[in-house]
Amino acid sequence: xxxxxxxxxxxxxxxxxxxxxxxxxxxxASGYAYLQAGTGEEGLVQAATRNPDLILLDLGLPDxxxxxxxxxxxxxxxxxxxxxxxxEREADKVAxxxxxxxxxxxxxxxxQELLARIRAxxxxxxxxxxxxxxxxxxxxxxxVDLAHRKVLKSGKEVHLTKREFGLLAILARxxxxxxxxxxxxxxxxxxxxxxxxxxxxxxxxxxxxxxESQPGRPEHxxxxxxxxxxLAVD
Amino acid sequence: MNxxxxxxxxxPENGRNPxxxxxxxxxxxxxxxxxxxxxxxxxLTIPGFLLRQALDTSTIAMFYLLGVVGIAFWWGRGPxxxxxxxxxxxxxxxxxxxxxxxxxxxxxxWVTLFVMLVESLVISTLAAQSRAGEYHRIAAEAEKSRNSxxxxxxHDLRTPLTAxxxxxxSLMGNPAALSPEERFQLSSVxxxxxxxxxxxxxxxxxxxxxxxxxxxxRKEWHxxxxxxxxxxxxxxxRLASRPFELALGPGLPLLFVDGLLVEQLLLNLLENALNHTxxxxxxxxxxxxxxxxxxxxxxxxxxxxxxxxxxxIFEKFTRGYHGGKGGAGLGLSICRAIAQAxxxxxxxxxxxxxxxxxxxxxxxxGPAPAVSED
Numbered sequence: 191x192x193x194x195x196x197x198x199x200x201x202x203x204x205x206x207x208x209x210x211x212x213x214x215x216x217x218x219a220s221g222y223a224y225l226q227a228g229t230g231e232e233g234l235v236q237a238a239t240r241n242p243d244l245i246l247l248d249l250g251l252p253d254x255x256x257x258x259x260x261x262x263x264x265x266x267x268x269x270x271x272x273x274x275x276x277x278e279r280e281a282d283k284v285a286x287x288x289x290x291x292x293x294x295x296x297x298x299x300x301x302q303e304l305l306a307r308i309r310a311x312x313x314x315x316x317x318x319x320x321x322x323x324x325x326x327x328x329x330x331x332x333x334v335d336l337a338h339r340k341v342l343k344s345g346k347e348v349h350l351t352k353r354e355f356g357l358l359a360i361l362a363r364x365x366x367x368x369x370x371x372x373x374x375x376x377x378x379x380x381x382x383x384x385x386x387x388x389x390x391x392x393x394x395x396x397x398x399x400x401x402e403s404q405p406g407r408p409e410h411x412x413x414x415x416x417x418x419x420x421l422a423v424d
Numbered sequence: 425m426n427x428x429x430x431x432x433x434x435x436p437e438n439g440r441n442p443x444x445x446x447x448x449x450x451x452x453x454x455x456x457x458x459x460x461x462x463x464x465x466x467x468l469t470i471p472g473f474l475l476r477q478a479l480d481t482s483t484i485a486m487f488y489l490l491g492v493v494g495i496a497f498w499w500g501r502g503p504x505x506x507x508x509x510x511x512x513x514x515x516x517x518x519x520x521x522x523x524x525x526x527x528x529x530x531x532x533x534w535v536t537l538f539v540m541l542v543e544s545l546v547i548s549t550l551a552a553q554s555r556a557g558e559y560h561r562i563a564a565e566a567e568k569s570r571n572s573x574x575x576x577x578x579h580d581l582r583t584p585l586t587a588x589x590x591x592x593x594s595l596m597g598n599p600a601a602l603s604p605e606e607r608f609q610l611s612s613v614x615x616x617x618x619x620x621x622x623x624x625x626x627x628x629x630x631x632x633x634x635x636x637x638x639x640x641x642r643k644e645w646h647x648x649x650x651x652x653x654x655x656x657x658x659x660x661x662r663l664a665s666r667p668f669e670l671a672l673g674p675g676l677p678l679l680f681v682d683g684l685l686v687e688q689l690l691l692n693l694l695e696n697a698l699n700h701t702x703x704x705x706x707x708x709x710x711x712x713x714x715x716x717x718x719x720x721x722x723x724x725x726x727x728x729x730x731x732x733x734x735x736x737i738f739e740k741f742t743r744g745y746h747g748g749k750g751g752a753g754l755g756l757s758i759c760r761a762i763a764q765a766x767x768x769x770x771x772x773x774x775x776x777x778x779x780x781x782x783x784x785x786x787x788x789x790g791p792a793p794a795v796s797e798d
Contacts, residue, residue: 280684298622300615388645391678392795395647406652406670406709413654415684 198312199223201242203233203259204274205252213246216301222308230254234262242269244312247291249275249282257285264290270311274299280416287370287417294368294417310366310423327362329422332401332410334362341401348400353378353393358401358421361411366423368414394419454502461495461503465510469518476519484519485511485536492540496547504544512537580624584617591617623695627754630688634761641682641765645792648676648711648718651683655690656709662698663707671710679718680789681766689762692755693722693782701726701779716788717768723781728774737772759784 200222202213214224225242227233230251237245245263249256260271270292275282283294292311295304325337333342336359341348350358356378361369371390375383383389394413398405412420468491472484488511496504515536516526591610599607649672656663656670690709697707701724708723729737738760739753759782763770768786775781 298618386793388678388792389795391645391647391650395649398649398653404670405649406672407656407668408653412657413650415654415687 197221197223198243199225199240200244200246200308201225201227201233201236201240202246203227203230203236203251203256204246204248205229206248209248213304216304220305228252230256230259233259237263237267237269244308244315245269245271246308247271247273249273249279249286257282257289260286260289260291268315270315272307272311283417284370284372287368288372292367314364314367327365327421329365329424330409331403334358336362343401350397350400354397354400357390357393358397361419361421365421368418368420370418372418374418390419457499457503458506461499461507462510464491464495465507465514468511469514472515473518476523481515481520481532482536485515485540488512488515489540489543492544493547496544497551500552501545501548504548505541508537508540508544511540581621584621584624587617588614588621624754627692627758630685630758631754631761634758634765641685643680643682643789645678646681646683646686647678648672648720651687652690652709652711652720655687655694658691659694659698663694666704667706669706669708671708673710673712676711676713676718677788678792679786680792681786685762685765686786689759689784690720690722692759693720693784696755696759696782697722697724697726697780700724705779713788714785717785718788720784720786721781723775723779725775725777725779728778728780729772734772738770756782 198221200217202210202217202224204210204213204226205228210226210228214226217224225236225240227236230253233245233247233251236242245267247256247259251259256273256275260273263269263271271286271290273283273286273291273294274297275286275294276297286294292314293307295307325335327334327336331344333345335341339355341350341355341358357374360374360377371387372384374390375386379386379389394411395405398408398411402408402410410422412422414420465488468487472487476484488507492504492507492511495507513526517524591613594602595607595610602610652670652672656668694707694709701707705725708721710721712719737753738756760770763784763786766786768784770782770784772780772782
């Protein structure tokens with residue numbers, strides 16, 4: 191344990207000055223070091239030279255496409271990337287996630303949402319370094335023991351089918367992070383099923399019916415419309 | 425452009441409204457009308473020919489006149505003049521003695537021809553005028569709707585903007601004079617009003633998308649439970665303060681819809697109920713299968729609808745029953761546009777026990793492809 195932990199740094203690649211100001215104030219107040227780049231090219235340079243702990247990337251940049259920035263960053267960096275884009279651009283979000291972005295924020299987003307996503311992404315990144323994979327997932331009344339393939343709801347064991355457990359396991363391994371439909375479909379059913387979203391709908395319904403207290407008001411299995419699913423964390 | 429053949433293609437009330445303005449006729453359509461008027465004249469010649477012994481010529485001329493009047497009214501001046509000339513010739517050749525000759529035996533034939541020509545000119549001109557009148561009326565309605573859009577939008581954007589500008593100005597002006605509580609209140613105003621603008625802008629964008637012709641639906645097989653779940657998650661904070669009863673029938677089938685749009689429909693219905701009912705009153709949402717449709721019902725226990733509002737509230741820029749806070753009265757008209765785009769319907773009524781009830785019916789879209797359980 192360091193006695194004086196060095197501040198974690200966040201690089202914001204964003205060209206709108208008012209948004210930069212808001213990000214700077216918010217991040218500084220929450221104890222992060224703030225780095226800024228107004229263009230994609232500058233962002234790539236800053237990412238390489240300053241080595242930030244997390245990158246917040248607007249997909250609509252004046253020079254190069256945000257997706258292209260994601261791709262080039264992922265050629266050498268494993269640091270968490272959170273992309274920012276408008277609601278209607280699910281296709282962009284999915285593309286960015288498939289290209290290796292960790293999460294996304296929809297404009298306009300609030301301070302709490304921003305900070306929660308940053309914390310979650312940093313924590314996942316930290317976990318992925320060194321420590322062996324956490325075999326236990328707990329959230330509210332849900333408990334998943336990945337090693338022993340056991341699922342408990344309010345302390346009672348629930349039987350899941352093989353596919354249901356498979357889905358739950360992927361979501362639990364990426365807990366708090368959105369997992370794209372394509373990712374889930376190809377990993378559980380195979381490449382040929384990449385577009386068969388009705389498989390996901392049916393099996394997610396089953397999971398919710400078995401594990402949510404109110405399937406119509408889910409607490410654990412959150413849908414990210416048009417993008418994928420997220421297992422809620424605190 | 426020649427107004428006589430212009431006919432507004434669609435009435436603005438039919439929802440999607442692709443053609444407020446008349447579409448120019450193609451050469452093919454025009455040729456079709458001329459050919460049809462020749463056909464009508466030929467067809468009218470048959471009974472005239474058969475009855476030429478029994479009826480006198482001026483009576484048979486009435487048949488032709490009827491045809492000419494109809495053609496003038498529906499197809500315009502050109503086809504009507506053609507029909508008049510052909511009718512006069514047919515009358516002369518087949519019906520008037522001497523038969524099978526164009527020799528005009530009597531002044532009567534000349535009169536018939538003249539009358540028919542004048543008739544077709546008068547009727548086609550009148551019909552064109554009435555059509556132009558209709559077109560102007562529709563254009564005026566569109567103009568009115570555009571004006572109410574502008575005034576509603578500018579009012580609804582400026583109100584939150586004024587609050588934001590004012591609150592921010594106060595915070596900037598003399599921060600030292602403000603207590604922490606006052607600063608918090610002003611900041612809350614900025615936050616809440618920005619949220620209100622965000623909803624309004626979202627609604628405007630949705631409306632624009634739905635109005636730009638038949639919407640491009642991105643249909644997939646969706647689970648209504650899931651769509652309800654996503655919509656209620658997005659309103660979690662606001663729903664938390666009141667009883668919210670969900671009744672999702674067991675074994676609901678998947679339905680083939682544009683998920684984002686249906687989610688927006690559910691969100692708008694719930695938001696509408698939240699905006700127009702007192703805090704802490706219960707809300708209910710139920711989904712059931714009704715034949716080839718899924719029926720979603722959102723009901724509240726608020727003041728309900730005033731008589732006559734059931735249809736009106738789905739019109740653009742009509743603000744809901746008993747005032748209430750909200751956007752520019754776009755939420756429900758977006759619901760209607762989304763339901764219609766899917767071939768469904770939406771309606772509103774008062775609940776027997778008090779409160780309003782909104783019902784959207786969406787086609788399931790056939791049996792979903794099978795999914796193996798494991």
